[in-house]
Amino acid sequence: MVLIRSNPFRFNRMPCRPGRVEPCPERAADAAAAPRTRARCAPRCSKTLFSPPIRVVLLGGGSLSSVPAPLPATHRRAQSTSSCDVTVSGSMKVKVISRSTEEFTRERSQDLQRTFRNYDPALRPQEKAVEYTRALNAAKLDKIFARPFIGAMDGHVDGISCMAKNPNHLKGIFSASMDGDVRLWDLASRRTVCQFPGHQGAVRGLTASTDGDILVSCGTDCTDFVHLSHWQFMHGSMLSGTFQSFGERVFIISCHVIILLNLILSVKDYRAVDHQWNSNLFATAGAQVDIWDHNRSEPVSSFEWGKDTVISVRFNPGEPNLLTTSASDRSITLYDLRMSSPARKLIMKTKTNAIAWNPMEPMNFTAANEDSNCYSYDARKLDEAKCVHQDHVSAVMDIDYSPTGREFVTGSYDRTVRIFPYNGGRSREIYHTKRMQRVFCVKYSCDGTYIISGSDDTNLRLWKAKASEQLGVILPRERKKQEYLDAVKERYKHLPEVKRIVRHRHLPKPIYKAATMRRTMIETERKKEKRRKAHSAPGSITTQPFRKRRIIKEVE
Amino acid sequence: MEVSVNLLPPMFGIPIALSRYTYIYNKDSTEIHCLKEHEGPLKLQYLDKHFLLVSINKFGQLIYQDVSTGEIVANYRTRLGRTDVMQKNPYNAVIGLGHSGGKITMWKPTSVKPLATMLCHNGPVASIAFHGEGHLMATAGMDRKIKLWDLRKFQVIRSYAGHAKTLDFSQKGLLAVGNGSYVQIWQDSLGNQNYGPYMNHSLVKGYQIEKVCFCPYEDVLGIGHSRGISTILVPGSGEPNFDTWVANPYETTRQRREKEVHALIDKLQPETIMLDPSNIGTVRPPVKKERPSKQEIEAEEEAAVSAAKNITLKNKTKGRNKPSKKLKKKQEEISRAKRPFLEQQRNGLPVKRLRTDEHDLPRSLQRFVRKKSS
DSSP states (O other), rough: OOOOOTTTTTTSSSSSSTBBBBOOHHHHHHHHHHHHOOOOOOOOOOSSSSSSOOOOOTOOOOGGGGGSSTSSSOOOOSSEEEEEEEEEETEEEEEEEEOOOOHSSSSSTOOOOOOOOOOOGGSSSHHHHHHHHHHHHHHHHHHTTOOOOOEEEEEOOSSSSEEOOOOOOOSSSEEETTTOOOTETHHHHHHHEEEEEEOOOOEEEEETTTTEEEEEEEETTTTTTTEEEEEEOOOOOOTOOOOOOOOSOOEETTTTEEEEEEEESSOOOOOOOOOOOOOEEHHHHHHSSSEEETSSSOEEEEEEEEEEEEEEEEEEETTTTTEEEETTTEEEEEEESSSSOOEEEEEEESSSEEEOOOOOSSSSEEEEETEEEEEEEEETBBBSSSSEEOOOSSSSEEEEEEETEEEEEEETEEEETTEETTTOOOHHHHHHHOOOOOOEEEEEEEEESSEEETTTEEEEEEESSSSTOOOSOOOOOHHHHHHHHHHHHHHHTHHHHHHHHHOOOOOHHHHHHHHHHHHHHHHHHHHHHHHHHHTSTTTTSOOOOOOOOOOOOOOO | OOOOSSSOOOOOOOEOOOOOEEEEEEESOOEEEEEETTEEEEEEEEEETEEEEEEEETSSEEEEEEEOOOEEEEEESSSSSSOEEEEEEEETEEEEEEEEEEEEEEETOOOOOOOOEEEEOOSSSEEEOOTTTSSSSHHHHHHHHHHHHHEETOOOOEEEEEESEEEETTTSSSSEEEEEEEEEEEEOOTSOOOOEEEEEEEEEETTTEEEEEEOOTEEEEEETTTEEEEEEEEETOSOOOOOOOTOOOTTTTHHHHHHHHHHHHTTOGGGGGGSSSSTSSSSSOOOOOOOHHHHHHHHHHHHHHHHHTTTOOOOOTOOOOHHHHHHHHHHHHHHHHHHHHHOOOHOOOOOOOOOTTTSSOGGGGGGGGGOOOO
């Protein structure tokens, strides 16, 4: 099969306009002289356009002008494919596709290759099958590249009780352990930057202010005294002249200056601490909720509802005067700083260990409960949970939202860390290691890429939020390819083969067995309810939706 | 002897169907492979996205072989005799065979029975051609008819009188009809499948045209005849705008190698071949099981119980014919007839009726039906 192209070297005697080739004079004369005899000769493969002349016979008649008319209108060229006028027997002109090599290939070897696009779906048959195959391959590759564990940071000698992230510094994280050791870690090198000695007992709560300058830690020491320490942390230069003015303990480690601002001793038991957003106030939880200012050594105000200890406290990122606490009487309480008394209380069937507000939807918060579920609530409507997130098999100890607000990470007593979507009932990812024991605190890094978990085995572990993500600088082409693969997997993720691969996770045996047992127990309860309903008068037994079932009551 | 027109990718070679087996040759005319499974092949086709080489042989067997791994995917007997009319449908990768009884069958590699069987002509089918967009098929038969079929409804759209040894559709929808020593090119100018003549080309009178084939992306028609190959220009037959990532006439060696690797990575499985390729990813319609209504079930139960009551038991001899025993036996039969209906009530499944009537059973089993003892 010979492809006919217009060959400029053949007709270089006459300067040609691109796309329009004049017939050679002698050929045309021959053609005009004996068209009939020509046609009877055996047609050879034509390398040029004009030997032999092509007899274009229009059956059904038609004048010269009607020759181009029957050609379909889509014959218009989007590319610079030029048409070649074929003069036939000196009488008619017909347009044929003719492409010149120089328009379709690159000029120099250092140029990029030229690409031409035609998005007509007729050129791409079976494209759904191709997309499905790509989705399947992408799911398999995802599993091959899924290596979420980055590294462990060890240095503490006792189990880690709490962590705090600094909103202004991405690379650092504070952690505190059960023996009073507070450290600042550098996540990139996974080493301790500095330590803050001072606590004698377990540190219960750790929080950093929004501008990153103040770190507040609270705890209980072994003699049952309570320390509340204030540290001012300055990066960079050494300030030698200003030390004496504070008169408190001063520690200099390498080029950082740490000043103990305020040491507050009291006989009260503090269980948690949280800092208000964009302000100078922080709240502590203990026998009651106290609001403190940086420079004072007495609380500014106190809230109390009931006689039980308050075990966790969180300020709302969107509405800075709003805070929520959870108490050991299985309740969640909402407070407004502008009012003198607490606003609302919600009592559940089991205790809530930790609460986190959704940074992108500040009216919603999620509570990590002792019954291994997480409950998302709308703060304006507390009588029903918005969503119940069920996947853990033991008490959920800590919870933190991603800065995107689309998912949150939970750490549980069953030695696993799970990532849940903000509106989905099942976890999308589970992280576990043989060496990681009970997870007591988790944090989502401020750029949404990493997860830090602190556990009972004295280690902080750094994980990737997306297990098969490529870290570091990604070239634009790689990024586009990855986005395409993610999109095509998203499109076909409901098909059985792809779903099986995407959903599959290896679970440690005790968790797998515990989960199976939980499922059986829930199933039997459900069957029993169903039979009771079937055998009693219709309408006499009503089932409460699960979102309401774990709530006892809401109190004003 | 026939050379397949759709070549395999250059790394694999060129398959040629010789009289005994199919052989694969490379560019330097060296025989690389002898495909012994394709015995006595008549025609070859290649499904490029699936890397499947398909052959039809003189015994009427359709063989699919994966060229990248070498395994035989399928080997089906068409059971319709020898046929050498085979064409692939580029829209859905289905193979269409034309048989000597006038039937056209469509095959996919994962089913023993053809996807569709159409009775197209009153005599043997001479040639088939599929339109690139998948909705049109042109067939020619020995009954001097050329028919155009709608593949979505499997109905004939138009019927023309004429002979055709070979048919081919171009990318733009022109139909080339080759017969004897001339080739006619038809065109539907209005796009309503009303094909009319557009061009005519006749070779020297003695030459017999074997096959016509349009060149993709060029306005060229290749004619294979008894004395060689000719090419003619057919304005308006090729797609003028190509897409670099689909098919690039100006590709370099590096681009070709990349394309081969990507094609192997995206190789489609033979299970993805179906009549309507846009069905992948769609929701399966719910299968509605025909449940018999309550009255029907009750009627069946009554019929079974009355049949059980009408059973006459054999009279036993030697003192074993006690009336109490006979009564007990009868009650057992009645409860046995009732049992499947009780179980059905418990489990909620429709009951399988025992075929005890002579007329229900196939003839070979009729002698095992319980005989009514006289």
